[in-house]
Amino acid sequence: MSDRIFRVNMTDLSTRTEDIPDRWAGLGGRGLTSHVVAEEVPPVCHPLGPDNRLVFAPGLLSGTAAANSGRLSCGAKSPLTGTIKESNAGGMAAQMLARLGCRALIIEGKPEGDTWYCLHFSREGIEIREETELAGKGNFAVVETVAERLGKHLGVITIGQAGEMLLLAANISVKDPEGKLRSHGRGGLGAVMGSKRLKFIAIDASGCSVDLADPDCFREASRAFAKALVENPISQALGKYGTNILVNIVNEAGALPTRNFQSGQFEDHEKISGETMHDMIRERGGRVKHNCHPGCVIQCSQVFNDRKGKYLTSGFEYESIWAMGADCCVADLDLIAEADHVMDDIGIDTIETSVAFGVAMEAGGLEFGDGKGMLRILKEDVAKGTPLGRIIGCGAGHTGRAFGVTRVPVVKNQAIPAYDPRSVKGIGITYATSTMGADHTIGYTIATNLLNSGGHVDPLSKEGQVELSRNLQIATAAVDSTGMCIFVAFAGLDDEKCLPALVDMINARFGTALTLDDVMGLGRRILMTERDFNLKAGFTSAHDRLPEFFSKEPLPPHNAIWDFTGEEIDSFWDF
Amino acid sequence: MWVRVKLFGGLREGRFTVKDIETCRTATVNDIVEKLGIESQEVGVTMINSRHCSMGCTLNNGDQVAIFPMIGGG
C-alpha cells in the first residue's frame, strides 16, 4: 500500500489519514519528525500542553529486509530541554508501522478529564479506546497484557508510571522481539505521551509488507550493505561484548566521569567492565548476543541473568552502566542490572535519572556507592511519585537546583552522558551544539577521538574537534532518517562500500536517483531545521555552552579543562 | 627496563589482564605486541600512560602500555 501520514487528535478523539505532501516526500525517521515538529508545533508552546505534537516515524528503509533498519524515530518539543527533540529506538514498532504504510503517526491535542486511552493500529486503521486496567502500571505489565488481549505478535509502544506522572526524564518504551523493552530514552518524550493521556499503542501489521520500486537492485544493495556490516571488526566486537566494552577504554583515556564528574577514572572500573559482564553472562547462561529488532546483523544487545540464572535485564548499555556505576560509584553489576530493569519498568531514562542520583549523592542525600539506596528510592519514591521521586525523576538539572548543587553536568538541562568533555574535547563540541541538549549519539566523536574509527583526532587537543563534530552531526542526522541503527556508522566510516550501498537501497525502495551527497545534504537540512526551531523557541548561542565547572575544575588524571571560547564553539554553525 | 602492560577485550584470552614485562631500552609498543604474539591487525588502539600513541612509539621505564582490539559502542 502507498505510504500515508496518520493523525490522531486526542482533543476530539478523532483520526484521519493524509497523502504525504511533496515537501516531506524524501523524508523518514528523524528527518520527518523534525520537519513535522518544526512546521506544526509553535516553538514557544508548553511542551505538555495541547499544542505540542508527538510524532513517530519509521526510517526510510524500515520494514524492508535491509539489515539494521528497524529504528523508530520519535519527536516533539522536549519538556526537559525546551528544544526540538528526536530520539530513536529499536524494537518491533518501526518495521510494523512501515508495513502498515505509515510514514508518520502524529498525535495532536490533549483530552479534557482524567481518562486514559490507548490506540489500536492495524490495516483497518486506528481505533482509540479507553484504558482503565493498565493505568498506573509499569511497562512490562502493559506488554504482557497486550499480548494476552490481542496476541504476542503485536508491536507495542508504551509509557510507565513516569510518563503518566509527566516526569521530565520519562521515556517511551518499545517492545522487542522477546517481549522486553527498548527505549526512546532521552528528552522526556514519555511525559509528552502522558500529557496526551495515551498509555500505549498496539500495532498489528499481520499480512502487510513494504513495496519496493526495484526489488532486484534492492536485494543486491542490501546484500552488499549487510556484508559491509558483518565483516567490520568493530561490528564484530559489538556483537561479542556489547557497548559496555567501552568502560575500560574510556577509563584508560581518563574520560570516564566518576563521582559526579569529579574524576576521569573509576578505581573499580574492572568490576563493571564489558569484559567482566561478558564472563558473567556466559557463566549464568545468559545471551552474549541479542538483537533489538529482527534483521539486525550486529547484535550489540545481550540478556543478563542474575546469580540464579534468572532473567534480570537486556539491552544493558554502556551509558546506563557508566551512569549508575562510575558516576554514582556503584561497583556492582547485579545491582546496576536490577536498577536498569526497574527503570525500564517505570519508564524512565537511565542516563538522566542516574546522573540525577550522582548529583543527589553530591548533595549528601545518599552516599556515593549506595546502590541499594538508589534502588530503594527508585521503587519507593520515583515509581510512586513522592516529592523526592519527582525531583529525581525530573532529571539532573532539576535535582541540582532543588538541592543547591553547583556541579551539575547538563547542557540545555539534559544530563551529560558517559564521556567527560574535558578529556574528549570533540564530544564537548557535540554536547554544546547539539540541537537537543547534551547527547553523545548525535555526533559521536568518541569513534575518532578514542576508538580510531574514521582516523584519529587527539582527544585532548582543541584542533580539528569542531569540524569532526560537525561532519558527524550531519552524517548522523542523515543516517537517523534511514531507520538505520547508528552502529552502522563504524562500517560507514571505515568501509567505502557501506554508505553507497545504503543510498542504493533507498533508491531501490523509492525509485529515486539520490547520490551520497544528496543524502548528506539532507543531514544538513535537518540540522538547520532543528536549529531554526530552537532559535524561535528563544535559544541563543549563549545556551550552546558547557556548565562553568568544566572550565574551572581540572579533571584527573590529565588535569584537563574545557577551554573552548564561545566564538570557537559558535563556528560549528558555519556551514 | 620494566613496563606495565594492560590488555583488553579478546586480547586477554590466553594471555593476561595486567602484567609487568621486562624489555630492552629501545622497545616500542610494536615490540610488545609482537612479543605477546598479537597480530598487528588485531590491534585497534594503543595508549602509553593514558595517551593515545602509535605502534612505533618508544617506551620508557615504568610506562603503562594499554593495548585494545578494535572496539566500538556508543
Ligand code: SF4
Ligand atoms: S546493533 Fe544493537 S542497537 Fe543496533 S540494531 Fe542491533 S541490537 Fe539494536
